[in-house]
Amino acid sequence: MKRIVELSNYQLRVYFKSSRFVMPFIVTVVFLAVLYSSRPVSIESSFALTCFLLFGVMAWAGYTFPSGEDTVMEQILFLRVKSGLIYYAGKSVALAAAAVLLSGFGILIPGVQWLLHGGMFFDRAAEVSDLLAALLLFPACSFAGGALGGLLHPVVIPERKCASLLTTLFVLLSVIRGPLVREIPFLRALFWVLPPVEGAASVYMGTQDALPARLTGYFAALFLYGVVYCVVKSLICFYKKI
Amino acid sequence: MTEIITLDHITKRYGGRTVLRGICHTICRGDALAFVGHNGCGKSTILKVIAKLVRPTAGKVIYHSPLLFHYIPEKFPPVSLSAREYLLRMGALSGMRQDEAVHRIRMLSEDFFLEELLDSPMQSLSKGTLQKVGVIQAILKRPDVLLLDEPLSGQDAASQSVFIKKVNQLQEEGVTVFLAAHELKLVHAVAQKAYTIKDGLLAVYVPQETPFYRVLLEGNGTEKEPEGMTRQGRYHKLRLAEAECDGLLPKLLSQGWKIRGMEREDT
Ligand SMILES: Nc1ncnc2c1ncn2[C@@H]1O[C@H](COP(=O)(O)OP(=O)(O)OP(=O)(O)O)[C@@H](O)[C@H]1O
Numbered sequence: 001m002k003r004i005v006e007l008s009n010y011q012l013r014v015y016f017k018s019s020r021f022v023m024p025f026i027v028t029v030v031f032l033a034v035l036y037s038s039r040p041v042s043i044e045s046s047f048a049l050t051c052f053l054l055f056g057v058m059a060w061a062g063y064t065f066p067s068g069e070d071t072v073m074e075q076i077l078f079l080r081v082k083s084g085l086i087y088y089a090g091k092s093v094a095l096a097a098a099a100v101l102l103s104g105f106g107i108l109i110p111g112v113q114w115l116l117h118g119g120m121f122f123d124r125a126a127e128v129s130d131l132l133a134a135l136l137l138f139p140a141c142s143f144a145g146g147a148l149g150g151l152l153h154p155v156v157i158p159e160r161k162c163a164s165l166l167t168t169l170f171v172l173l174s175v176i177r178g179p180l181v182r183e184i185p186f187l188r189a190l191f192w193v194l195p196p197v198e199g200a201a202s203v204y205m206g207t208q209d210a211l212p213a214r215l216t217g218y219f220a221a222l223f224l225y226g227v228v229y230c231v232v233k234s235l236i237c238f239y240k241k242i
Numbered sequence: 243m244t245e246i247i248t249l250d251h252i253t254k255r256y257g258g259r260t261v262l263r264g265i266c267h268t269i270c271r272g273d274a275l276a277f278v279g280h281n282g283c284g285k286s287t288i289l290k291v292i293a294k295l296v297r298p299t300a301g302k303v304i305y306h307s308p309l310l311f312h313y314i315p316e317k318f319p320p321v322s323l324s325a326r327e328y329l330l331r332m333g334a335l336s337g338m339r340q341d342e343a344v345h346r347i348r349m350l351s352e353d354f355f356l357e358e359l360l361d362s363p364m365q366s367l368s369k370g371t372l373q374k375v376g377v378i379q380a381i382l383k384r385p386d387v388l389l390l391d392e393p394l395s396g397q398d399a400a401s402q403s404v405f406i407k408k409v410n411q412l413q414e415e416g417v418t419v420f421l422a423a424h425e426l427k428l429v430h431a432v433a434q435k436a437y438t439i440k441d442g443l444l445a446v447y448v449p450q451e452t453p454f455y456r457v458l459l460e461g462n463g464t465e466k467e468p469e470g471m472t473r474q475g476r477y478h479k480l481r482l483a484e485a486e487c488d489g490l491l492p493k494l495l496s497q498g499w500k501i502r503g504m505e506r507e508d509t
């Protein structure tokens with residue numbers, strides 16, 4: 001366990017010292033700043049937009065993450081930790097940590113505005129359940145996005161142009177999957193491979209019944225999708241490269 | 243001698259090209275093997291197969307006990323950290339305590355004349371300096387097996403002899419060493435047994451029976467070049483068998499040639 005943490009720590013250090021993280025983070029901050037620049041803000045719709053934003057930006061970050069990897073350095077790390085399991089777990093934990101960090105902005109920026117305006121910022125009074133929803137679903141959407149973006153690793157699809165198109169397509173389809181499935185029901189049979197961000201983003205709209213249960217449900221589902229993507233990617237990398 | 247690694251009919255193909263062809267070999271703890279041979283003959287490939295970094299097309303690599311490998315690659319890549327931070331992180335990954343790692347890094351960077359450069363970003367280090375960081379990360383903590391793939395590329399002479407001393411010391415402590423190299427000086431200084439890879443097979447490397455020497459000579463421009471002499475920069479090069487040297491060289495000296503260098507040819 002200690003090695004997994006050490007390895008993810010190393011990965012994050014290298015990532016944040018490189019320039020790869022700058023653009024995704026700037027885009028997130030700018031987008032959120034604009035979103036929360038004028039009062040009053042609808043909690044429901046800004047929540048949904050933030051979910052989509054974090055999902056998309058992390059997919060981008062997850063996609064570009066491996067471009068800074070050097071095969072030889074990865075081999076040195078792989079030998080050092082002595083086990084494929086620790087190595088790939090370390091990478092996935094690093095991704096999850098980056099996702100949590102990024103989603104922090106999704107709470108921080110509206111939170112600051114809310115404090116500055118003495119609690120009169122949204123179109124209705126903010127409740128504890130709003131914070132709970134953000135704390136659960138923002139990191140979950142980020143992580144699922146990051147894992148989706150990381151799925152098409154250069155080892156999985158060496159052709160990068162194709163990989164970037166596919167990633168964009170996957171992200172878009174995940175975002176519009178709800179309406180699409182309603183129009184063309186048989187797509188449901190294909191779309192289960194994509195994470196339920198669309199559902200998570202609209203968990204707030206409409207009925208408030210059983211909100212906590214639905215929140216945890218979406219959290220668990222998104223987290224699970226992320227984990228499965230990471231496992232699939234790791235297995236493919238493990239068997240293709242080594 | 244405890245056997246630690248067995249190569250069982252290892253074959254490696256890249257595309258249509260067979261690099262390794264059914265190699266069988268057993269390696270014992272504390273062995274020091276070197277692989278020599280032409281560029282592209284498969285030296286790096288066999289090291290990676292041994293470490294299971296590359297999956298053989300056929301055959302198996304068997305470890306008789308769990309092994310910790312440390313690896314010095316031919317070209318150590320920079321990451322976006324300072325050398326010190328990188329080494330500290332590697333120490334932590336190897337399970338070293340922080341103070342232990344700090345101490346080791348200080349000792350080793352002194353040995354390799356690297357103290358002043360430790361805090362520069364790795365991307366700004368020169369090739370030889372970077373390679374030294376590669377060496378230090380590999381011997382920060384004692385591994386079971388040390389893989390050296392042309393470990394000295396670009397390093398200065400003083401660091402080379404420090405490196406050779408360290409590797410010999412580790413080997414006495416029971417570390418198994420695999421070396422891929424072109425410089426025979428390094429091969430002789432590190433390895434007990436040397437192999438060449440020819441047509442995908444391992445063959446025991448035998449140094450030439452009657453060695454040749456390369457002699458560098460300087461003339462004053464008026465001497466006639468004897469047969470077989472070629473120009474090399476500002477000097478002239480002559481390749482002589484051992485037996486020829488003692489007869490021919492005094493003759494050349496008496497004609498006004500000056501000896502500027504002499505080297506035993508070992509391939
Ligand atoms: N990943 C790869 N894909 C395709 N071919 C490869 C790959 N790695 C090595 N080869 C081929 O395998 C052969 C052996 O390569 P290897 O790197 O082991 O040679 P080497 O003996 O280490 O050479 P050098 O002295 O230049 O370091 C070469 O012909 C090389 O082109």
Ligand SMILES: [Mg+2]
Pocket residue numbers: 285286287316391422
């Ligand atoms: Mg090589």
